[in-house]
Amino acid sequence: MINESALLESKSLRDGVLERTDVLDRVKALSLLPDGMHVTTAMVAAYFDVGLEAIKSLVKDHRRELEANGYHTLTGEPLRSFKDLSGIQSRTRSLALFSRRAVLNVAMLLRDSDVARQVRVYLLDVEHASRPQPVEISLHGNTAFLDDRIDQRITHILGRTVVPMFNTLIETAGEHQRELIALRAGVQQVEKRLRQHHARLQRLEAPRDDRPLAGVMASMDAMNGREFEEHIATLLRRDGCTDVIVQGGGRDRGIDITALTARGQRLVVQCKRFAPHISITSPELQKFLGAAKVLHDSEVALFVATCPFTRDALNIATETGITAVHRGLLEEWSAGAALAVLE
The missing domain is CATH 3.40.1350.10 (Trna Endonuclease; Chain: A, domain 1)
Known part of the structure; x- marks a missing residue:
């Protein structure tokens, strides 16, 4: 599975998951302006628990990518109309706005934020879990389907069948014993990683007292x-x-x-x-x-x-x-x- 840090380096990976803006509210409720579509720079900074300058600096470094995903600045008459619509009381001559897609984009670029890191981890886990299922395979002429619990099933097979089989082979093997021991170690490592992955998914999906109620305020803001x-x-x-x-x-x-x-x-x-x-x-x-x-x-x-x-x-x-x-x-x-x- 792709590590969450890969999103920081790969624009193609980021582009591939930008539609999953629902992940934002699963990690922390994202409040929107009354238009139900945008947030300000200050609201983005508050969501990620970072300073205002951190968001401004990130925009400066990645403006073109963010603009492609809904970031824009209002001035003049468009700004006045937006203030009237949203009830914003400000004398600023320009106003930077982020769409939900642009906020998700920020989460995949912002390094020094625990909230952004959680979004990236959750994003990759959800994306992995949503890959097309079932997968058709053939077992002794019969057709079986791997469901969304495939990682648990493989873990069970590896731990209860494959590893014991290697143990038996190693006891009776001669010149190939070293190779079999190395293969067994590889299988055990795969089993361990699958267990860790399943535990992380359970942790992310479980209710948490310290996580804001996802989407409650976002729905009202819209x-x-x-x-x-x-x-x-x-x-x-x-x-x-x-x-x-x-x-x-x-x-x-x-x-x-x-x-x-x-x-x-x-x-x-x-x-x-x-x-x-x-x-x-x-x-x-x-x-x-x-x-x-x-x-x-x-x-x-x-x-x-x-x-x-x-x-x-x-x-x-x-x-x-x-x-x-x-x-x-x-x-x-x-x-x-x-x-x-x-x-």
């Missing part, structure tokens, strides 16, 4: 505003809320969803699908507070956002009894955890 509101409404129904109504449009009076909790309390929800680098500020909490308490006389109020809250905003939420569902809490809620305020 939603439009209405889809995000419907997603939150689904979570409310899952957790026992009734009379869940998505208001939508310009008639929501500062509220996106109304409902009754499982205990019959009046519930209102504000939904904000912002880019991860934007924060919910205190004026937004104050505006929601007025709508929730004055206009809707709510007993439970949720402000749900795909981004963080500023310290002042969190303080206001705590003081007024609003539940601030920030990005991390939203990920847990979407993955099955219950919100305490709804229990």
Whole structure:
């Protein structure tokens, strides 16, 4: 099997696996801008746990390859239009954007990142496992098929049949004993490598507490505003809320969803699908507070956002009894955890 470091050196190998962008979310959830297609240089650096300069330097050295895979820079009117679409609040005159394919490309070029290394290892293992199966072979006139567990079957045969056979031959061999011993050692080495490969696949596929939930936030980042509101409404129904109504449009009076909790309390929800680098500020909490308490006389109020809250905003939420569902809490809620305020 190809070593993960080979991807660092071979462009042809990289080109052959660039369609496997799903691997990114299996290793660590990749958050996207609201357009559902791109990330900024800062977001790429955060994903790989490296400094901003490391990504800029890599782009400088491999710009042509990255551009072929979706990296580009916006300026002028295209930049202004993109800012309006994505909600990015920045005065920069240019903005570098990476597609998911370009991010995967970065993972195959970035040397000093544990996350990038994990992506490369996972990428090669998944690619190896997805090679066409079954393979037709002939055994005593019968047709057999090697399934995706072929490595385990070969390991079993080598350990239980081939190696014992060599042991018997070596005991009775004369002048060819040395050659048989060398062949047995080779077979045992192959068996060992197959066991290591199988153990690594099991480790990569197994659930891990320290690995972010793959794709949970990425899927929400790809939603439009209405889809995000419907997603939150689904979570409310899952957790026992009734009379869940998505208001939508310009008639929501500062509220996106109304409902009754499982205990019959009046519930209102504000939904904000912002880019991860934007924060919910205190004026937004104050505006929601007025709508929730004055206009809707709510007993439970949720402000749900795909981004963080500023310290002042969190303080206001705590003081007024609003539940601030920030990005991390939203990920847990979407993955099955219950919100305490709804229990």
